[in-house]
Amino acid sequence: MATNNAEIDDKKYIDQLLANGERVTLECKRARKDVPHSLWETYSAFANTDGGTILLGVDEDLKEKDISKRFNIIGVEDAAKIRTDIWNTLNSREKVSSNLLRDEDINTLSYDGKDVVVIHVPRATYEERPVYINNNLMRGTYRRRHEGDYHCPEPIIRMMLRDACDDGNDRMFLEHYTLDDIDIPTLEAYRNMFRVANLEHVWNGLDHKEFLKQLGGYTVDRASGKEGLTMAGLLMFGKGLPVRERFDNLRMDYIDKSNLVGDQRYSDRLTYDGTWENNLFNFLRLVLPRLTRDLPRPFKMNGIVREDDTPQKKAVREAFTNMIIHADMMIGSGLLRVEKYDDRFVLTNPGLLKLPLEQIYAGGESKARNQRMQHMLRMIGYGENLGSGFPLILNAWHERHWLKPQLIEQPELMQVKLELKIVNAETSIRSQMGQINEQINEQINEQIKLSERQRTILALISDNPSITLPQLANELSMSESTIRRELDLLQKDSVISRQGSRKSGRWIVVKN
Incomplete structure (x- = not known):
């Protein structure tokens, strides 16, 4: 009997999927007669990681080292029944917390006359995560690592729950933290920059408390009538001691490993040593000039004033801003680290990516964890609007023919790293x-x-x-x-x- 083109295409597609073996985005299961229980663990894991494809009717011999011989297409006996069982389980919501699939995500393909059920599981959006099974949030949430599905660690589950709130993390009211915990010189330095950027703004005439209220750094809890600082207000402008008391998990660190001589470990370092109030605004003010002072500055005049703010300096400023506004400050071992080398900058923040990597590179959408901090920084000219920040960085580096910036997610460390290489x-x-x-x-x-x-x-x-x-x-x-x-x-x-x-x-x- 002749094989039609559709069957040839199906077989070719399955062969391509299996060419590199099981991996982060591919899982194979025998599923000869029924939907295997383990399918739902993989569904949760794919949804909470990067999405993936599940093949039902494919047996894997784990002892076989040759990938081309490892998989045996055994097919499923009744593909229509298996697909119906999957849809019934998804729509009942008794097994899984969320149905992410559309009709086109489950298909039956033919391989040498045998039926293989192919399920495409998309990455869940930050609003939909965590996706869990068995009505058990803590034990039923999975993530994908290499070729396996693993119980999701509690810190990541907590992070996903925080991310699902569209209002951001830094709106949190900090009871017992008041204006006395604000470092006034830091706040006044910010207000000077605000005044320069917004000469006629009505907020310039407000006292410090009202000014912070407008920025989202101070709030009144409507339920209790209590008032005080928000997380954004304390972290941006707080005195060092209250910041460390409330967020003892968070560290800010700058280390310069450029221009080393002999056995020098570093040429400059900024970490908390009692000489500065370690809040985020001070960290940004003190580090940015050190980070950008060695960048090329082509001679350019704006009238009679030399123009020093190059696209590359703006890009570094944007990268620093992104590090702050996308950081999850409530992770157990939070580290905001900025490293400077002869050939690159490396910026690291706690937390994982809220959006898929390709969407961040493309731009057009921004989902900051710390929206009040984002607002504070935008009001003094730091941070782009409408998700254009990362494309701005890419374009500035491309203009100098430097290597493309690399954004790297490190789930095992609960952090994201941005490498900006200053290399042609x-x-x-x-x-x-x-x-x-x-x-x-x-x-x-x-x-x-x-x-x-x-x-x-x-x-x-x-x-x-x-x-x-x-x-x-x-x-x-x-x-x-x-x-x-x-x-x-x-x-x-x-x-x-x-x-x-x-x-x-x-x-x-x-x-x-």
Whole structure:
């Protein structure tokens, strides 16, 4: 019997999914006759991480090391029944807390005459997370790591619950914290900047308490009638001791490791030492000038005044602002760290990403955790509107032909890291290519002949093992299909290998 084109396409699609084995975004289950109980753990894990695909009717031999032989397509006996059972469970809400699937997310595909049920689970939005099962928030919430589903740690569940509140984290009323806990010199310094940026603003005539109320730093609890500082007010303008008392989990640290001489560990450091009131506004004011003073300053005049505020300085200011407004200050071991090196800046904040990485790079939407702090900083010219902040950073770095900024989520550390490399992309590629050429000559079989394009791809992978296919295509101005073909050839020749998922995995340049 002839095989139709649809069956050929189905088989090709399944083969492509299985080509790299189970990973962060792929799970296979036998499910010969019924929906396996473990499917719902994977559903929760995919929804709370990066989304993924579940294949029912595929058996995996974990002992088989050859990925091409590891999977056996056994098919399901009654695909229609399994799909109906899945929909019934989703819609009953007795098993899962939220149904994220649409009709097109569950399909039956044919593989050599056998039916495989394919389920696409999207990443849940921050409003929908956490997605849990068995009506048990703490024990029924899962996240995906590598090839497995794991109980979500309680700190991450608490973070997801906070993120689901559209009003942000920093509106929290801090009982017993009053205007006496505000460092007045810090507040006055902010008000001077506010006045310069907003000369005719009516708030300039208010006293400190009313001014803070308007900014969202001071509030009256309507239920009890009590009044005092909000989380935003204390963290932005508070005295160091009250800040440390209330948020003893939070640390602010700046370390300069540029221009080191001899065995120097660092050339400059700012951490709490009793010489400054360690609130967020002071941290920003003290660190930003140190961070940007070595950036290139092309000679440019605005009338008779030299214009020093370059796109790159604005980008660093934006990155610093983002670090503050997106940080989860209530995580147990919160660290706001800024590091300066000869060739890069690294900014780290506690918390995980509220939005998918690709959406952040594209811009157009902003979901700050600390909306009152965001408002405070915008009022003095810090922070872009409407989600344009990260594209501003990308454009400023692209203008100088520096390597593309990398935003890295580190779930195991409960933090997000932004790397801003001050390195010319072409220079870096040439340097990496030189190193790769040496490695290739020494470590890769002489029979493998690599093209110039493949060597360039290897250089980019060596410089950034987490680089994605779309990023490679963008860097080299080539189509994704061309890059995918080259990557497949490199993997086939064992020049490179892939560890982890397509989105959050990493490339490995084979050494032996």
